[in-house]
Amino acid sequence: KNEVEQSPQNLTAQEGEFITINCSYSVGISALHWLQQHPGGGIVSLFMLSSGKKKHGRLIATINIQEKHSSLHITASHPRDSAVYICAVDNFNKFYFGSGTKLNVKP
Amino acid sequence: DADVTQTPRNRITKTGKRIMLECSQTKGHDRMYWYRQDPGLGLRLIYYSFDVKDINKGEISDGYSVSRQAQAKFSLSLESAIPNQTALYFCATSDMGRGRAGELFFGEGSRLTVL
Numbered sequence: 001k002n003e004v005e006q007s008p009q010n011l012t013a014q015e016g017e018f019i020t021i022n023c024s025y026s027v028g029i030s031a032l033h034w035l036q037q038h039p040g041g042g043i044v045s046l047f048m049l050s051s052g053k054k055k056h057g058r059l060i061a062t063i064n065i066q067e068k069h070s071s072l073h074i075t076a077s078h079p080r081d082s083a084v085y086i087c088a089v090d091n092f093n094k095f096y097f098g099s100g101t102k103l104n105v106k107p
Numbered sequence: 108d109a110d111v112t113q114t115p116r117n118r119i120t121k122t123g124k125r126i127m128l129e130c131s132q133t134k135g136h137d138r139m140y141w142y143r144q145d146p147g148l149g150l151r152l153i154y155y156s157f158d159v160k161d162i163n164k165g166e167i168s169d170g171y172s173v174s175r176q177a178q179a180k181f182s183l184s185l186e187s188a189i190p191n192q193t194a195l196y197f198c199a200t201s202d203m204g205r206g207r208a209g210e211l212f213f214g215e216g217s218r219l220t221v222l
Contacts (some may be wrong), residue, residue: 033211041195041216048210086149088211094165095140095201095211099149 003027006087006098013105019074021101023087026068034061034072035086037100043086077105110134113198113214121222126185128217130198139181140199141173150197156181188221
């Protein structure tokens with residue numbers, strides 16, 4: 001049983017397209033994180049949110065606590081957005097991770 | 108300098124060898140984690156520590172041990188490496204307090220190959 005489910009697993013888009021990645025979870029959380037992992041390995045935190053919506057540049061993250069669902073949106077996608085995006089939930093004492101969404105944005 | 112530093116970044120070793128992966132952080136966080144990443148499986152928790160005297164097993168601790176030498180240092184050891192421990196290993200830290208969420212910071216990963 002996976003506590004965190006992401007969809008889609010793979011996503012190919014053309015430059016400029018609007019992209020949505022979804023995350024559903026089944027455990028209680030104090031916060032949800034969206035992470036980005038570029039080829040070569042390093043993982044960086046994009047957002048931490050516990051309610052509502054956050055925006056950084058072209059990235060927008062939303063969460064619906066009642067529905068246990070979060071989305072990550074990328075507006076005007078660019079090839080440099082190509083990466084694996086990982087949803088992680090903070091279950092008070094530990095984190096649970098989705099298996100990631102591999103995004104490829106073509107020029 | 109990176110907030111979370113892992114060494115070595117890459118290591119190739121043979122079955123049966125003892126391997127240590129080291130992690131140090133400058134964030135001043137109490138909470139430190141070791142994760143393993145395999146293709147298609149996401150990040151899986153090996154061990155975690157909430158302070159120097161508090162070490163906890165994660166979901167895949169068999170074959171691994173850890174040491175929290177100081178607040179800033181958390182080492183992962185493979186006492187006798189085996190090929191299915193070939194993976195990308197990440198150290199992470201968090202300033203999450205009890206009942207309060209905190210950000211996650213990751214090291215750049217240690218790629219281990221066991222032949």
